[in-house]
Amino acid sequence: MDVILLERVEKLGGIGDVVSVKPGFARNFLLPRKKALRANEANRKVFEANRAQIEADNAARKATAETDSKGIDGKSVTLIRQASNTGQLYGSVSVRDIAEALQADGTKVQKNQIVLDKPIKAIGVNTVKVALHPEVSVTITVNVARSPEEAELQAKGVDVMAEMFEKDAAGFTEAFDPNAEPGDIAAATAAPAAEGEEAAA
Numbered sequence: 259m260d261v262i263l264l265e266r267v268e269k270l271g272g273i274g275d276v277v278s279v280k281p282g283f284a285r286n287f288l289l290p291r292k293k294a295l296r297a298n299e300a301n302r303k304v305f306e307a308n309r310a311q312i313e314a315d316n317a318a319r320k321a322t323a324e325t326d327s328k329g330i331d332g333k334s335v336t337l338i339r340q341a342s343n344t345g346q347l348y349g350s351v352s353v354r355d356i357a358e359a360l361q362a363d364g365t366k367v368q369k370n371q372i373v374l375d376k377p378i379k380a381i382g383v384n385t386v387k388v389a390l391h392p393e394v395s396v397t398i399t400v401n402v403a404r405s406p407e408e409a410e411l412q413a414k415g416v417d418v419m420a421e422m423f424e425k426d427a428a429g430f431t432e433a434f435d436p437n438a439e440p441g442d443i444a445a446a447t448a449a450p451a452a453e454g455e456e457a458a459a
């Protein structure tokens with residue numbers, strides 16, 4: 259299906275471009291969100307008649323987004339969640355959680371502006387894109403931890419899960435019997451193989 263773009267759409271084109279897209283994408287996303295018009299003769303005339311106004315509105319929205327972006331770019335939010343010993347969350351962090359955390363921090367961001375490729379399902383520090391306008395996007399840091407102390411460590415760059423595994427490994431080696439000689443077993447199993455090789459030769 260051919261559509262006329264009313265705003266810049268990533269990987270498609272800019273204002274006024276006529277692009278061919280899958281019918282489902284046009285019907286479910288572009289058309290209902292007023293990002294595009296069907297590319298027919300009537301709509302082309304309407305677009306050309308209103309092009310200056312559409313471009314002016316877009317420029318105004320872009321300027322507002324650029325102003326807003328200064329207060330959001332590089333911002334960090336911390337979300338405390340319950341998680342298993344392996345760091346997997348009991349439930350995932352969604353767009354709504356991030357939007358609410360930003361709003362609680364005094365930052366006005368709509369849910370549909372947060373670009374989350376997939377839900378966050380483990381503790382750690384994640385970089386999330388916020389698209390304030392089709393031509394203006396910034397990144398924020400989402401720190402997901404089990405406690406404020408853990409969040410603080412992660413913010414300093416400490417890999418909490420790696421440290422936990424190191425502690426577990428250290429505990430395991432202390433409990434390990436230094437008098438055990440696993441080499442004997444290896445030697446016993448290696449002997450028949452060696453005889454078999456001699457026979458084959």
